[in-house]
Amino acid sequence: xxxxxxxxLRRTLGTVITLFAISVIVYVVFYATPGNVAQIxxxxxxxxxxxxxVAEQLRLGDPLYVRYGHFLQGLLAGQDYSTGTSVQxxxxxxxxxxxxxxxxxxxxxxxxxxxxxxxxxxAMAVWLVLGVGTGxxxxxxxxxxxxxxxxxxxxxxxxxxxxxxxxILMIVVCGQLELLPFPQYVNLSDDPEQWAWNLVLPWLSxxxxxxxxxxxxxxxxxxxxxxxxxxxxxxxxxxxxxxVIGRHAVRGALAPIIAxxxxxxxxxxxxxxxxxxxxxxxxxxxxxxxxxxxxxxxxVVGMVLVxxxxxxxxxxxxxxxxxxxxxRVVLT
Amino acid sequence: xxEALAASPAPAADFSAAGASGAxxxxxxxxxxxxxxxAAAVVALLVLVALAAPLLTAVEGQDPTTYHPSLVxxxxxxxxxxxxxxxxxxxxxxxxxxxxxDLFARLVYGARVSLGVAIAATLVQVLIAxxxxxxxxxxxxxxDQVLSRMTEIIVALPLMxxxxxxxxxxxxxxxRPVLVALVIGLIAWGTLAKIVRAQTLTLKQLDYxxxxxxxxxxxxxxxxxxxxxGLAAPLITYSALLVPMNIGVEAALSFLGVGVKPxxxxxxxxxxxxxxxxxxxxxxxxxxxxxxxVTVLALTVLGDxxxxxxxxxxxxxxxxxxxxxxxxxxxxxxxxxxDPLRPGTxxxxxxxxxx
Numbered sequence: 001x002x003x004x005x006x007x008x009l010r011r012t013l014g015t016v017i018t019l020f021a022i023s024v025i026v027y028v029v030f031y032a033t034p035g036n037v038a039q040i041x042x043x044x045x046x047x048x049x050x051x052x053x054v055a056e057q058l059r060l061g062d063p064l065y066v067r068y069g070h071f072l073q074g075l076l077a078g079q080d081y082s083t084g085t086s087v088q089x090x091x092x093x094x095x096x097x098x099x100x101x102x103x104x105x106x107x108x109x110x111x112x113x114x115x116x117x118x119x120x121x122x123a124m125a126v127w128l129v130l131g132v133g134t135g136x137x138x139x140x141x142x143x144x145x146x147x148x149x150x151x152x153x154x155x156x157x158x159x160x161x162x163x164x165x166x167x168i169l170m171i172v173v174c175g176q177l178e179l180l181p182f183p184q185y186v187n188l189s190d191d192p193e194q195w196a197w198n199l200v201l202p203w204l205s206x207x208x209x210x211x212x213x214x215x216x217x218x219x220x221x222x223x224x225x226x227x228x229x230x231x232x233x234x235x236x237x238x239x240x241x242x243x244v245i246g247r248h249a250v251r252g253a254l255a256p257i258i259a260x261x262x263x264x265x266x267x268x269x270x271x272x273x274x275x276x277x278x279x280x281x282x283x284x285x286x287x288x289x290x291x292x293x294x295x296x297x298x299x300v301v302g303m304v305l306v307x308x309x310x311x312x313x314x315x316x317x318x319x320x321x322x323x324x325x326x327x328r329v330v331l332t
Numbered sequence: 333x334x335e336a337l338a339a340s341p342a343p344a345a346d347f348s349a350a351g352a353s354g355a356x357x358x359x360x361x362x363x364x365x366x367x368x369x370x371a372a373a374v375v376a377l378l379v380l381v382a383l384a385a386p387l388l389t390a391v392e393g394q395d396p397t398t399y400h401p402s403l404v405x406x407x408x409x410x411x412x413x414x415x416x417x418x419x420x421x422x423x424x425x426x427x428x429x430x431x432x433x434d435l436f437a438r439l440v441y442g443a444r445v446s447l448g449v450a451i452a453a454t455l456v457q458v459l460i461a462x463x464x465x466x467x468x469x470x471x472x473x474x475x476d477q478v479l480s481r482m483t484e485i486i487v488a489l490p491l492m493x494x495x496x497x498x499x500x501x502x503x504x505x506x507x508r509p510v511l512v513a514l515v516i517g518l519i520a521w522g523t524l525a526k527i528v529r530a531q532t533l534t535l536k537q538l539d540y541x542x543x544x545x546x547x548x549x550x551x552x553x554x555x556x557x558x559x560x561x562g563l564a565a566p567l568i569t570y571s572a573l574l575v576p577m578n579i580g581v582e583a584a585l586s587f588l589g590v591g592v593k594p595x596x597x598x599x600x601x602x603x604x605x606x607x608x609x610x611x612x613x614x615x616x617x618x619x620x621x622x623x624x625x626v627t628v629l630a631l632t633v634l635g636d637x638x639x640x641x642x643x644x645x646x647x648x649x650x651x652x653x654x655x656x657x658x659x660x661x662x663x664x665x666x667x668x669x670x671d672p673l674r675p676g677t678x679x680x681x682x683x684x685x686x687x
Contacts, residue, residue, distance in 0.1 A: 017481075018484065018485055018488060021481070021485050022485060022488065022489065025485065029498070030497070030501060033501055040501065155629065155632065155633065156625075156629065158632060159576070159625060159628040159629035159632050160624075160625055160628070161580045161583055161584060161587075161600075161624055161628070162584075163583075163584060163587050163600075163603065164603065164621045164624060164625065167603065167607065167617070167621070168621065171610045171617075175610065175611070266488070266490045267490070267491070267492075269490050269492070269493065270490050270491060270492025270493055270584075271492070273492055273493065273496065273588070274492075274584055274587065274588065277588060288493065288496060288497075289496065289588050289589075289590070291500070292496050292497065292499065292500040292588075292590055293500075293589060293590065295500050295501070297500075297501065300497045300500055300501075301497075303493070303497075304493055304494065304497045307490055307493050308488065308489060308490065308493075311488055311489075311490055312488050315488060
């Protein structure tokens with residue numbers, strides 16, 4: 001077990017280094033661009049005096065590494081911001097201040113985060129059930145008509161951009177059939193039932209696209225496992241087909257599914273931006289699009305860092321789960 | 333996918349050793365797959381339409397940007413005049429609500445943007461991936477460490493988020509389609525670079541490369557003469573799958589209003605505008621949605637076909653098989669396993685296409 005503990009430790013260390021590197025890259029890309037950074041950060045309607053203040057706040061006179069150090073210090077230990085008349089304390093992890101809205105970026109993100117987490121994790125449940133289910137079914141029914149139909153559907157699902165699926169779902173289900181009202185976000189703590197009903201369509205649109213990859217992967221790795229010798233032995237001993245599929249073949253597909261799930265998390269975060277914008281869900285994605293459109297740089301940078309943080313953590317967790325699920329993996 | 337690519341230098345050998353006959357073999361294997369053939373025809377048609385966009389619109393007598401206020405009913409909020417959204421001899425697919433711009437012209441010019449941006453982005457991705465991947469595989473331990481770490485980080489950055497953010501800070505004067513292609517290209521090369529590195533490491537072990545090194549060839553010459561041809565198969569396979577993914581990303585960015593900006597027509601952008609018109613002018617929504625769907629589907633199926641044609645395992649199944657072609661093609665998906673070298677890295681290159 002010490003080997004496993006060491007693996008987790010090394011993986012954690014690697015994750016911390018990756019996170020640090022991402023913060024450096026993001027900082028350099030966005031705060032060391034040619035052009036007037038203070039003006040861009042402050043927003044187009046800032047007065048020269050305000051721009052000057054922002055420039056001081058960002059320490060634009062200092063060399064880049066000092067500025068980054070300052071930024072990192074805020075991230076780890078918090079920071080004080082003077083907003084002209086008063087001093088505002090921004091506790092760690094401080095992602096800075098949006099000069100356009102006078103709001104702390106971290107606070108803004110925290111108010112939007114539950115919406116995005118509801119969306120992505122709900123969709124994850126849907127795409128896992130749907131994708132793995134389809135994959136198992138089509139590996140089982142291999143060569144029959146039902147398998148071909150499933151393969152066709154999977155391909156179609158994969159080829160449809162998430163916002164097209166969402167748009168069509170919304171028009172058909174809410175507009176034409178009037179089965180559901182147009183989605184409006186309700187807090188989980190306020191009314192769990194309404195929360196779920198309003199998220200059905202966003203979950204589906206996000207999950208349908210991602211499910212396709214799981215269906216293909218599950219099908220492929222199950223077929224691979226089914227062709228292996230030990231499965232033939234099970235069959236020769238008279239183990240039922242249901243048990244062969246359910247107990248043994250699915251288990252072989254588990255590790256790759258875990259790995260794919262981590263990567264899908266990254267792309268689903270991107271898909272969530274589209275889904276939130278389309279359905280008007282007040283999550284991080286919608287806020288990011290807004291911040292991009294009005295060029296609110298501190299918000300953009302903060303969101304990229306937070307989202308990157310989640311994706312990196314998801315990958316690290318998946319690596320550990322992968323090692324647990326597949327003992328053949330050599331821990332390095 | 334990278335498992336099959338990285339672990340099997342054989343498709344590479346087809347290209348480097350057999351040359352022209354390798355290409356012939358590739359065509360024969362591609363032709364054996366009906367779905368891939370149909371997809372190839374659709375893709376060819378789309379490319380043709382995109383290239384001939386000015387010609388086609390000239391034949392129609394329209395252009396994508398002229399407003400036709402007389403063709404929309406301003407009393408009814410700008411709904412196109414006439415049946416089916418104003419379809420007729422002058423406007424083959426009708427006109428846009430509110431502005432009256434010709435939909436056919438916007439659609440075919442949109443194909444230019446979609447395909448152009450996606451292909452340009454793919455070229456950028458391939459270029460960076462080859463440089464980084466080959467350098468990492470051939471360089472010393474430090475070069476490899478630095479480049480591999482860099483690749484890991486690039487892979488970890490979510491493409492949609494990064495491109496959204498990057499597009500925010502670039503001044504608006506920069507030509508937008510070029511910018512979108514560059515941004516997508518500069519962010520999403522990580523997976524391909526990993527594949528190139530793995531494949532180069534495999535090729536490096538082969539006898540003919542060792543022979544070249546023993547006969548005193550320099551690293552650069554070996555890379556150019558011996559390794560690049562061997563990389564052709566994985567590069568072609570993977571870029572065939574990158575193109576539909578990039579189309580999806582461009583459409584998504586334009587849909588969000590940060591990609592290609594009006595008046596340049598783009599399918600994603602048309603969808604945003606069409607959102608509210610689905611009842612009054614459904615074809616306004618269905619045309620770009622259908623165009624995107626068909627294009628991405630055709631490119632994906634073609635990409636799968638190319639992969640099968642270049643994968644000797646799948647291809648042999650194709651030839652010896654029982655005539656169930658669909659099965660052989662789908663089995664190429666077996667490759668969608670995980671990279672055995674790195675736990676936690678599923679190798680299905682198409683996953684981001686879903687964004």
